[in-house]
Amino acid sequence: MSGGALVRRRALLGTVVLVALVALAGLFSFLTRDDRAPSEHSSVPPSSSSAPVSPAPASAGSAALPVPPDTRDPIAFGKAAAVALWSYDTRAYSQPELVAALHRWLTGEEKYVDADSVERQVPSPLLWGRMADSGQFATATAAEAHFPEAFTRALQADPGAITQAYVYAVTVSGKQSIAWNGSPQGGAEDRSVTLAVQCRPDRPCVLVGVLPSVTP
Structure with a gap:
Protein backbone atom coordinates (compact mmCIF):
# COMPACT_ATOMS: atom_id res chain seq x y z
CA MET A 1 0.00 0.00 0.00
CA SER A 2 1.36 3.46 -0.91
CA GLY A 3 2.17 5.98 1.78
CA GLY A 4 -0.57 8.30 0.56
CA ALA A 5 -3.20 5.55 0.71
CA LEU A 6 -2.12 4.60 4.23
CA VAL A 7 -2.36 8.21 5.37
CA ARG A 8 -5.82 8.54 3.83
CA ARG A 9 -6.99 5.34 5.56
CA ARG A 10 -5.72 6.50 8.95
CA ALA A 11 -7.29 9.90 8.43
CA LEU A 12 -10.64 8.30 7.62
CA LEU A 13 -10.48 6.03 10.66
CA GLY A 14 -9.63 9.03 12.79
CA THR A 15 -12.61 10.88 11.40
CA VAL A 16 -14.95 7.98 12.10
CA VAL A 17 -13.70 7.70 15.68
CA LEU A 18 -13.91 11.42 16.25
CA VAL A 19 -17.47 11.37 15.00
CA ALA A 20 -18.18 8.68 17.55
CA LEU A 21 -16.61 10.71 20.32
CA VAL A 22 -17.50 14.30 19.52
CA ALA A 23 -20.96 15.66 18.73
CA LEU A 24 -20.01 17.86 15.79
CA ALA A 25 -22.64 18.26 13.08
CA GLY A 26 -20.07 18.67 10.32
CA LEU A 27 -18.38 15.38 11.12
CA PHE A 28 -21.73 13.60 11.39
CA SER A 29 -22.49 14.89 7.90
CA PHE A 30 -19.23 13.38 6.71
CA LEU A 31 -20.21 9.97 8.05
CA THR A 32 -23.60 10.05 6.37
CA ARG A 33 -22.67 11.71 3.13
CA ASP A 34 -23.18 8.74 0.81
CA ASP A 35 -26.45 7.81 -0.90
CA ARG A 36 -27.49 5.04 1.46
CA ALA A 37 -30.56 5.85 3.53
CA PRO A 38 -30.16 5.55 7.30
CA SER A 39 -31.94 2.73 9.02
CA GLU A 40 -35.35 3.72 10.35
CA HIS A 41 -34.71 1.84 13.56
CA SER A 42 -31.35 2.39 15.17
CA SER A 43 -30.81 0.79 18.54
CA VAL A 44 -27.89 1.14 20.93
CA PRO A 45 -26.93 -1.93 23.02
CA PRO A 46 -26.55 -1.60 26.79
CA SER A 47 -23.90 1.02 27.51
CA SER A 48 -21.80 -0.99 29.93
CA SER A 49 -21.06 -4.42 31.29
CA SER A 50 -19.20 -5.46 34.43
CA ALA A 51 -19.21 -9.22 33.84
CA PRO A 52 -15.54 -10.31 33.59
CA VAL A 53 -14.29 -11.88 30.37
CA SER A 54 -11.38 -14.30 30.28
CA PRO A 55 -9.84 -16.24 27.40
CA ALA A 56 -11.81 -19.32 26.36
CA PRO A 57 -10.08 -22.61 27.23
CA ALA A 58 -8.02 -23.96 24.36
CA SER A 59 -9.05 -27.25 22.82
CA ALA A 60 -6.72 -30.22 22.79
CA GLY A 61 -3.78 -29.60 20.47
CA SER A 62 -4.77 -25.97 19.99
CA ALA A 63 -2.16 -23.22 19.92
CA ALA A 64 -4.60 -21.05 21.90
CA LEU A 65 -4.59 -18.26 19.33
CA PRO A 66 -7.43 -15.78 19.89
CA VAL A 67 -10.66 -16.44 18.00
CA PRO A 68 -13.26 -13.66 17.59
CA PRO A 69 -16.62 -14.28 19.25
CA ASP A 70 -19.85 -14.51 17.28
CA THR A 71 -21.69 -11.58 18.84
CA ARG A 72 -23.57 -8.49 17.73
CA ASP A 73 -23.00 -6.72 21.04
CA PRO A 74 -20.17 -4.14 20.78
CA ILE A 75 -19.62 -4.21 24.55
CA ALA A 76 -19.17 -8.00 24.64
CA PHE A 77 -16.99 -7.91 21.55
CA GLY A 78 -14.87 -5.09 22.93
CA LYS A 79 -14.16 -7.03 26.11
CA ALA A 80 -13.18 -10.13 24.14
CA ALA A 81 -10.97 -8.08 21.81
CA ALA A 82 -9.19 -6.42 24.74
CA VAL A 83 -8.44 -9.82 26.27
CA ALA A 84 -7.09 -10.98 22.90
CA LEU A 85 -4.85 -7.91 22.61
CA TRP A 86 -3.51 -8.27 26.15
CA SER A 87 -2.82 -12.02 25.92
CA TYR A 88 0.07 -13.87 24.27
CA ASP A 89 2.15 -17.02 24.68
CA THR A 90 5.64 -17.12 23.20
CA ARG A 91 5.82 -20.84 24.06
CA ALA A 92 2.86 -21.81 21.89
CA TYR A 93 3.08 -19.79 18.67
CA SER A 94 5.17 -17.25 16.80
CA GLN A 95 4.73 -13.49 16.58
CA PRO A 96 3.54 -13.65 12.92
CA GLU A 97 0.99 -16.30 13.89
CA LEU A 98 -0.46 -14.04 16.58
CA VAL A 99 -0.58 -11.08 14.20
CA ALA A 100 -2.36 -13.21 11.59
CA ALA A 101 -4.87 -14.38 14.19
CA LEU A 102 -5.63 -10.80 15.25
CA HIS A 103 -6.16 -9.84 11.61
CA ARG A 104 -9.11 -12.24 11.59
CA TRP A 105 -10.80 -9.97 14.16
CA LEU A 106 -10.68 -7.00 11.78
CA THR A 107 -13.40 -5.60 9.57
CA GLY A 108 -13.06 -6.33 5.88
CA GLU A 109 -14.14 -2.79 5.02
CA GLU A 110 -10.87 -1.19 3.95
CA LYS A 111 -12.16 2.36 4.19
CA TYR A 112 -12.43 1.99 7.98
CA VAL A 113 -9.96 -0.65 9.15
CA ASP A 114 -6.67 0.34 10.83
CA ALA A 115 -4.69 -2.87 11.06
CA ASP A 116 -1.53 -1.03 12.07
CA SER A 117 -3.10 0.15 15.33
CA VAL A 118 -3.80 -3.50 16.21
CA GLU A 119 -0.38 -4.77 15.16
CA ARG A 120 1.26 -2.16 17.40
CA GLN A 121 -0.28 -3.95 20.39
CA VAL A 122 1.86 -7.04 19.63
CA PRO A 123 5.56 -7.11 20.64
CA SER A 124 7.94 -6.65 17.71
CA PRO A 125 9.58 -9.77 16.23
CA LEU A 126 12.88 -8.86 17.92
CA LEU A 127 11.29 -8.34 21.32
CA TRP A 128 9.15 -11.46 20.85
CA GLY A 129 12.33 -13.50 20.31
CA ARG A 130 13.82 -12.25 23.56
CA MET A 131 10.59 -12.96 25.40
CA ALA A 132 10.48 -16.46 23.91
CA ALA A 140 -5.78 -11.24 30.76
CA THR A 141 -9.26 -10.54 32.02
CA ALA A 142 -11.66 -7.74 31.10
CA ALA A 143 -13.55 -6.64 34.18
CA GLU A 144 -15.64 -3.79 32.74
CA ALA A 145 -16.52 -2.15 29.43
CA HIS A 146 -18.65 0.81 28.45
CA PHE A 147 -19.34 3.40 25.79
CA PRO A 148 -17.35 6.57 26.56
CA GLU A 149 -19.47 9.46 27.79
CA ALA A 150 -18.69 11.60 24.74
CA PHE A 151 -19.74 8.75 22.44
CA THR A 152 -23.05 8.36 24.26
CA ARG A 153 -23.70 12.09 24.10
CA ALA A 154 -22.92 12.10 20.39
CA LEU A 155 -25.39 9.30 19.73
CA GLN A 156 -28.05 11.04 21.77
CA ALA A 157 -27.50 14.22 19.79
CA ASP A 158 -27.77 12.45 16.42
CA PRO A 159 -28.79 8.75 16.65
CA GLY A 160 -28.78 8.36 12.87
CA ALA A 161 -25.13 9.35 12.51
CA ILE A 162 -23.91 5.86 13.29
CA THR A 163 -25.93 4.18 10.56
CA GLN A 164 -23.30 4.53 7.85
CA ALA A 165 -20.28 2.91 9.47
CA TYR A 166 -21.88 1.38 12.61
CA VAL A 167 -18.61 2.02 14.44
CA TYR A 168 -18.84 2.14 18.23
CA ALA A 169 -16.23 3.37 20.69
CA VAL A 170 -15.80 0.92 23.58
CA THR A 171 -13.52 1.51 26.57
CA VAL A 172 -12.42 -1.65 28.36
CA SER A 173 -10.68 -2.00 31.74
CA GLY A 174 -9.08 -5.17 33.03
CA LYS A 175 -5.89 -6.82 34.20
CA GLN A 176 -2.93 -8.44 32.46
CA SER A 177 -0.82 -11.08 34.22
CA ILE A 178 2.67 -11.87 32.87
CA ALA A 179 4.77 -14.91 33.78
CA TRP A 180 7.91 -16.61 32.49
CA ASN A 181 10.24 -19.53 33.14
CA GLY A 182 11.22 -19.60 36.78
CA SER A 183 8.49 -17.16 37.74
CA PRO A 184 5.13 -18.87 37.20
CA GLN A 185 3.33 -16.25 39.28
CA GLY A 186 4.94 -13.30 37.48
CA GLY A 187 3.25 -9.98 37.96
CA ALA A 188 -0.01 -8.28 37.13
CA GLU A 189 -1.03 -4.77 36.15
CA ASP A 190 -4.24 -2.92 35.36
CA ARG A 191 -4.93 -2.23 31.69
CA SER A 192 -7.36 0.01 29.83
CA VAL A 193 -7.97 0.56 26.13
CA THR A 194 -10.51 2.24 23.87
CA LEU A 195 -11.42 0.27 20.77
CA ALA A 196 -13.33 1.09 17.62
CA VAL A 197 -15.78 -1.78 17.06
CA GLN A 198 -18.01 -2.19 14.01
CA CYS A 199 -21.33 -3.95 14.56
CA ARG A 200 -23.53 -3.86 11.50
CA PRO A 201 -27.05 -5.19 12.18
CA ASP A 202 -26.75 -8.08 9.72
CA ARG A 203 -23.40 -9.53 10.80
CA PRO A 204 -21.24 -10.22 13.87
CA CYS A 205 -19.10 -7.46 15.33
CA VAL A 206 -15.56 -6.91 14.08
CA LEU A 207 -12.63 -4.78 15.19
CA VAL A 208 -11.85 -1.52 13.38
CA GLY A 209 -8.83 -0.40 15.36
CA VAL A 210 -7.31 0.72 18.64
CA LEU A 211 -7.56 4.38 19.62
CA PRO A 212 -4.25 6.05 20.49
CA SER A 213 -5.50 7.05 23.95
CA VAL A 214 -8.08 5.81 26.43
CA THR A 215 -11.34 7.74 26.41
CA PRO A 216 -13.29 7.61 29.70
Missing part, protein backbone atom coordinates in the same frame (compact mmCIF):
# COMPACT_ATOMS: atom_id res chain seq x y z
CA ASP A 133 13.95 -17.16 25.28
CA SER A 134 12.47 -16.92 28.78
CA GLY A 135 9.14 -18.57 27.91
CA GLN A 136 7.16 -15.42 28.62
CA PHE A 137 3.38 -15.47 28.36
CA ALA A 138 0.49 -13.26 29.41
CA THR A 139 -3.11 -13.88 30.35
Whole structure:
Protein backbone atom coordinates (compact mmCIF):
# COMPACT_ATOMS: atom_id res chain seq x y z
CA MET A 1 0.00 0.00 0.00
CA SER A 2 1.36 3.46 -0.91
CA GLY A 3 2.17 5.98 1.78
CA GLY A 4 -0.57 8.30 0.56
CA ALA A 5 -3.20 5.55 0.71
CA LEU A 6 -2.12 4.60 4.23
CA VAL A 7 -2.36 8.21 5.37
CA ARG A 8 -5.82 8.54 3.83
CA ARG A 9 -6.99 5.34 5.56
CA ARG A 10 -5.72 6.50 8.95
CA ALA A 11 -7.29 9.90 8.43
CA LEU A 12 -10.64 8.30 7.62
CA LEU A 13 -10.48 6.03 10.66
CA GLY A 14 -9.63 9.03 12.79
CA THR A 15 -12.61 10.88 11.40
CA VAL A 16 -14.95 7.98 12.10
CA VAL A 17 -13.70 7.70 15.68
CA LEU A 18 -13.91 11.42 16.25
CA VAL A 19 -17.47 11.37 15.00
CA ALA A 20 -18.18 8.68 17.55
CA LEU A 21 -16.61 10.71 20.32
CA VAL A 22 -17.50 14.30 19.52
CA ALA A 23 -20.96 15.66 18.73
CA LEU A 24 -20.01 17.86 15.79
CA ALA A 25 -22.64 18.26 13.08
CA GLY A 26 -20.07 18.67 10.32
CA LEU A 27 -18.38 15.38 11.12
CA PHE A 28 -21.73 13.60 11.39
CA SER A 29 -22.49 14.89 7.90
CA PHE A 30 -19.23 13.38 6.71
CA LEU A 31 -20.21 9.97 8.05
CA THR A 32 -23.60 10.05 6.37
CA ARG A 33 -22.67 11.71 3.13
CA ASP A 34 -23.18 8.74 0.81
CA ASP A 35 -26.45 7.81 -0.90
CA ARG A 36 -27.49 5.04 1.46
CA ALA A 37 -30.56 5.85 3.53
CA PRO A 38 -30.16 5.55 7.30
CA SER A 39 -31.94 2.73 9.02
CA GLU A 40 -35.35 3.72 10.35
CA HIS A 41 -34.71 1.84 13.56
CA SER A 42 -31.35 2.39 15.17
CA SER A 43 -30.81 0.79 18.54
CA VAL A 44 -27.89 1.14 20.93
CA PRO A 45 -26.93 -1.93 23.02
CA PRO A 46 -26.55 -1.60 26.79
CA SER A 47 -23.90 1.02 27.51
CA SER A 48 -21.80 -0.99 29.93
CA SER A 49 -21.06 -4.42 31.29
CA SER A 50 -19.20 -5.46 34.43
CA ALA A 51 -19.21 -9.22 33.84
CA PRO A 52 -15.54 -10.31 33.59
CA VAL A 53 -14.29 -11.88 30.37
CA SER A 54 -11.38 -14.30 30.28
CA PRO A 55 -9.84 -16.24 27.40
CA ALA A 56 -11.81 -19.32 26.36
CA PRO A 57 -10.08 -22.61 27.23
CA ALA A 58 -8.02 -23.96 24.36
CA SER A 59 -9.05 -27.25 22.82
CA ALA A 60 -6.72 -30.22 22.79
CA GLY A 61 -3.78 -29.60 20.47
CA SER A 62 -4.77 -25.97 19.99
CA ALA A 63 -2.16 -23.22 19.92
CA ALA A 64 -4.60 -21.05 21.90
CA LEU A 65 -4.59 -18.26 19.33
CA PRO A 66 -7.43 -15.78 19.89
CA VAL A 67 -10.66 -16.44 18.00
CA PRO A 68 -13.26 -13.66 17.59
CA PRO A 69 -16.62 -14.28 19.25
CA ASP A 70 -19.85 -14.51 17.28
CA THR A 71 -21.69 -11.58 18.84
CA ARG A 72 -23.57 -8.49 17.73
CA ASP A 73 -23.00 -6.72 21.04
CA PRO A 74 -20.17 -4.14 20.78
CA ILE A 75 -19.62 -4.21 24.55
CA ALA A 76 -19.17 -8.00 24.64
CA PHE A 77 -16.99 -7.91 21.55
CA GLY A 78 -14.87 -5.09 22.93
CA LYS A 79 -14.16 -7.03 26.11
CA ALA A 80 -13.18 -10.13 24.14
CA ALA A 81 -10.97 -8.08 21.81
CA ALA A 82 -9.19 -6.42 24.74
CA VAL A 83 -8.44 -9.82 26.27
CA ALA A 84 -7.09 -10.98 22.90
CA LEU A 85 -4.85 -7.91 22.61
CA TRP A 86 -3.51 -8.27 26.15
CA SER A 87 -2.82 -12.02 25.92
CA TYR A 88 0.07 -13.87 24.27
CA ASP A 89 2.15 -17.02 24.68
CA THR A 90 5.64 -17.12 23.20
CA ARG A 91 5.82 -20.84 24.06
CA ALA A 92 2.86 -21.81 21.89
CA TYR A 93 3.08 -19.79 18.67
CA SER A 94 5.17 -17.25 16.80
CA GLN A 95 4.73 -13.49 16.58
CA PRO A 96 3.54 -13.65 12.92
CA GLU A 97 0.99 -16.30 13.89
CA LEU A 98 -0.46 -14.04 16.58
CA VAL A 99 -0.58 -11.08 14.20
CA ALA A 100 -2.36 -13.21 11.59
CA ALA A 101 -4.87 -14.38 14.19
CA LEU A 102 -5.63 -10.80 15.25
CA HIS A 103 -6.16 -9.84 11.61
CA ARG A 104 -9.11 -12.24 11.59
CA TRP A 105 -10.80 -9.97 14.16
CA LEU A 106 -10.68 -7.00 11.78
CA THR A 107 -13.40 -5.60 9.57
CA GLY A 108 -13.06 -6.33 5.88
CA GLU A 109 -14.14 -2.79 5.02
CA GLU A 110 -10.87 -1.19 3.95
CA LYS A 111 -12.16 2.36 4.19
CA TYR A 112 -12.43 1.99 7.98
CA VAL A 113 -9.96 -0.65 9.15
CA ASP A 114 -6.67 0.34 10.83
CA ALA A 115 -4.69 -2.87 11.06
CA ASP A 116 -1.53 -1.03 12.07
CA SER A 117 -3.10 0.15 15.33
CA VAL A 118 -3.80 -3.50 16.21
CA GLU A 119 -0.38 -4.77 15.16
CA ARG A 120 1.26 -2.16 17.40
CA GLN A 121 -0.28 -3.95 20.39
CA VAL A 122 1.86 -7.04 19.63
CA PRO A 123 5.56 -7.11 20.64
CA SER A 124 7.94 -6.65 17.71
CA PRO A 125 9.58 -9.77 16.23
CA LEU A 126 12.88 -8.86 17.92
CA LEU A 127 11.29 -8.34 21.32
CA TRP A 128 9.15 -11.46 20.85
CA GLY A 129 12.33 -13.50 20.31
CA ARG A 130 13.82 -12.25 23.56
CA MET A 131 10.59 -12.96 25.40
CA ALA A 132 10.48 -16.46 23.91
CA ASP A 133 13.95 -17.16 25.28
CA SER A 134 12.47 -16.92 28.78
CA GLY A 135 9.14 -18.57 27.91
CA GLN A 136 7.16 -15.42 28.62
CA PHE A 137 3.38 -15.47 28.36
CA ALA A 138 0.49 -13.26 29.41
CA THR A 139 -3.11 -13.88 30.35
CA ALA A 140 -5.78 -11.24 30.76
CA THR A 141 -9.26 -10.54 32.02
CA ALA A 142 -11.66 -7.74 31.10
CA ALA A 143 -13.55 -6.64 34.18
CA GLU A 144 -15.64 -3.79 32.74
CA ALA A 145 -16.52 -2.15 29.43
CA HIS A 146 -18.65 0.81 28.45
CA PHE A 147 -19.34 3.40 25.79
CA PRO A 148 -17.35 6.57 26.56
CA GLU A 149 -19.47 9.46 27.79
CA ALA A 150 -18.69 11.60 24.74
CA PHE A 151 -19.74 8.75 22.44
CA THR A 152 -23.05 8.36 24.26
CA ARG A 153 -23.70 12.09 24.10
CA ALA A 154 -22.92 12.10 20.39
CA LEU A 155 -25.39 9.30 19.73
CA GLN A 156 -28.05 11.04 21.77
CA ALA A 157 -27.50 14.22 19.79
CA ASP A 158 -27.77 12.45 16.42
CA PRO A 159 -28.79 8.75 16.65
CA GLY A 160 -28.78 8.36 12.87
CA ALA A 161 -25.13 9.35 12.51
CA ILE A 162 -23.91 5.86 13.29
CA THR A 163 -25.93 4.18 10.56
CA GLN A 164 -23.30 4.53 7.85
CA ALA A 165 -20.28 2.91 9.47
CA TYR A 166 -21.88 1.38 12.61
CA VAL A 167 -18.61 2.02 14.44
CA TYR A 168 -18.84 2.14 18.23
CA ALA A 169 -16.23 3.37 20.69
CA VAL A 170 -15.80 0.92 23.58
CA THR A 171 -13.52 1.51 26.57
CA VAL A 172 -12.42 -1.65 28.36
CA SER A 173 -10.68 -2.00 31.74
CA GLY A 174 -9.08 -5.17 33.03
CA LYS A 175 -5.89 -6.82 34.20
CA GLN A 176 -2.93 -8.44 32.46
CA SER A 177 -0.82 -11.08 34.22
CA ILE A 178 2.67 -11.87 32.87
CA ALA A 179 4.77 -14.91 33.78
CA TRP A 180 7.91 -16.61 32.49
CA ASN A 181 10.24 -19.53 33.14
CA GLY A 182 11.22 -19.60 36.78
CA SER A 183 8.49 -17.16 37.74
CA PRO A 184 5.13 -18.87 37.20
CA GLN A 185 3.33 -16.25 39.28
CA GLY A 186 4.94 -13.30 37.48
CA GLY A 187 3.25 -9.98 37.96
CA ALA A 188 -0.01 -8.28 37.13
CA GLU A 189 -1.03 -4.77 36.15
CA ASP A 190 -4.24 -2.92 35.36
CA ARG A 191 -4.93 -2.23 31.69
CA SER A 192 -7.36 0.01 29.83
CA VAL A 193 -7.97 0.56 26.13
CA THR A 194 -10.51 2.24 23.87
CA LEU A 195 -11.42 0.27 20.77
CA ALA A 196 -13.33 1.09 17.62
CA VAL A 197 -15.78 -1.78 17.06
CA GLN A 198 -18.01 -2.19 14.01
CA CYS A 199 -21.33 -3.95 14.56
CA ARG A 200 -23.53 -3.86 11.50
CA PRO A 201 -27.05 -5.19 12.18
CA ASP A 202 -26.75 -8.08 9.72
CA ARG A 203 -23.40 -9.53 10.80
CA PRO A 204 -21.24 -10.22 13.87
CA CYS A 205 -19.10 -7.46 15.33
CA VAL A 206 -15.56 -6.91 14.08
CA LEU A 207 -12.63 -4.78 15.19
CA VAL A 208 -11.85 -1.52 13.38
CA GLY A 209 -8.83 -0.40 15.36
CA VAL A 210 -7.31 0.72 18.64
CA LEU A 211 -7.56 4.38 19.62
CA PRO A 212 -4.25 6.05 20.49
CA SER A 213 -5.50 7.05 23.95
CA VAL A 214 -8.08 5.81 26.43
CA THR A 215 -11.34 7.74 26.41
CA PRO A 216 -13.29 7.61 29.70
